[in-house]
Amino acid sequence: xxxxxxxxxxxxxxxxxxxxxxxxxxxxxxxxxxxxxxxxxxxxxxxxxxxxxxxxxxxxxxxxxxxxxxxxxxxxxxxxxxxxxxxxxxxxxxxxxxxxxxxxxxxxxxxxxxxxxxxxxxxxxxxxxxxxxxxxxxxxxxxxxxxxxxxxxxxxxxxxxxxxxxxxxxxxxxxxxxxxxxxxxxxxxxxxxxxxxxxxxxxxxxxxxxxxxxxxxxxxxxxxxxxxxxxxxxxxxxxxxxxxxxxxxxxxxxxxxxxxxxxxxxxxxxxxxxxxxxxxxxxxxxxxxxxxxxxxxxxxxxxxxxxxxxxxxxxxxxxxxxxxxxxxxxxxxxxxxxxxxxxxxxxxxxxxxxxxxxxxxxxxxxxxxxxxxxxxxx
Numbered sequence: 001x002x003x004x005x006x007x008x009x010x011x012x013x014x015x016x017x018x019x020x021x022x023x024x025x026x027x028x029x030x031x032x033x034x035x036x037x038x039x040x041x042x043x044x045x046x047x048x049x050x051x052x053x054x055x056x057x058x059x060x061x062x063x064x065x066x067x068x069x070x071x072x073x074x075x076x077x078x079x080x081x082x083x084x085x086x087x088x089x090x091x092x093x094x095x096x097x098x099x100x101x102x103x104x105x106x107x108x109x110x111x112x113x114x115x116x117x118x119x120x121x122x123x124x125x126x127x128x129x130x131x132x133x134x135x136x137x138x139x140x141x142x143x144x145x146x147x148x149x150x151x152x153x154x155x156x157x158x159x160x161x162x163x164x165x166x167x168x169x170x171x172x173x174x175x176x177x178x179x180x181x182x183x184x185x186x187x188x189x190x191x192x193x194x195x196x197x198x199x200x201x202x203x204x205x206x207x208x209x210x211x212x213x214x215x216x217x218x219x220x221x222x223x224x225x226x227x228x229x230x231x232x233x234x235x236x237x238x239x240x241x242x243x244x245x246x247x248x249x250x251x252x253x254x255x256x257x258x259x260x261x262x263x264x265x266x267x268x269x270x271x272x273x274x275x276x277x278x279x280x281x282x283x284x285x286x287x288x289x290x291x292x293x294x295x296x297x298x299x300x301x302x303x304x305x306x307x308x309x310x311x312x313x314x315x316x317x318x319x320x321x322x323x324x325x326x327x328x329x330x331x332x333x334x335x336x337x338x339x340x341x342x343x344x345x346x347x348x349x350x351x352x353x354x355x356x357x358x359x360x361x362x363x364x365x366x367x368x369x370x371x372x373x374x375x376x377x378x
Contacts, residue, residue, distance in 0.1 A: 117313030121289030145206035231267035
């Protein structure tokens, strides 16, 4: 008798129109620059359905569930049927990212194991200042910083220029522009006034580490596995644009900067630098409470010293981009990686109803060639 495959529900939350759907109607020839990457990137529904298909290839029964900002719908779905695992891709509720953590808490309350970080880690990592304090308290390198509740700061503020100004409670590079890096006090005040006018406090001011930007993905729990590093190639940016990832560069295919920055995976770093990175990111993953998978953003100065900027639990899983680009370089296929994440959740299942083994892992996809470049990660 054939064993029944475990069921995994891909749960997400999306309402309203999909901005990326509109891009399918835009002719790249109408732009005032020549795009390097596709303009019509995957829509929200296409990305989530790709995860569903990947899970089925990995040996699971899978379905999509869009909460649609409707808790009654969400609770009703789980009241009728209980999947073995929830693949949690909920990032906000009622357009509020602060409600990401309570949704994960609800999954804890109903007793269904789910992928990714628990409520405490999700809430903590949304608060950049608190996260940096915890990192610093554990001896994990992070740039010196100050948190501000008003757009005033003395000339003698104890930080070294250049500085970067960004909202402390936003993610996905929201609020980061080409003007975010400042080099003197008048420019600092000007930028603070702009950011405070658009975002609620606190606002983060930290030392901008001039050098290389790296994204480090981590997979698994016991022990966590550090995947090959991604480095950003900023060489095509104009001289007046700081070497950093802005919101437009990350999310807007209609912005020229989106096509001027490329990724290199694996990054060309020495064994000594790899050890420094691992000695920073694994403790950061652990002390912030991440599990199953995460991405850690960091910068490396000219001396080879590393500094963690942000810890990102439950990062984007678009195939071939960001986290998945690193996984592919490590020799893991898209289904293999999703399976590993689900297995992390399976291990947390409460006693009572054991989960059936989904069977052997699908064949891996050949690794991405060294030095591959692609679109900016998210």
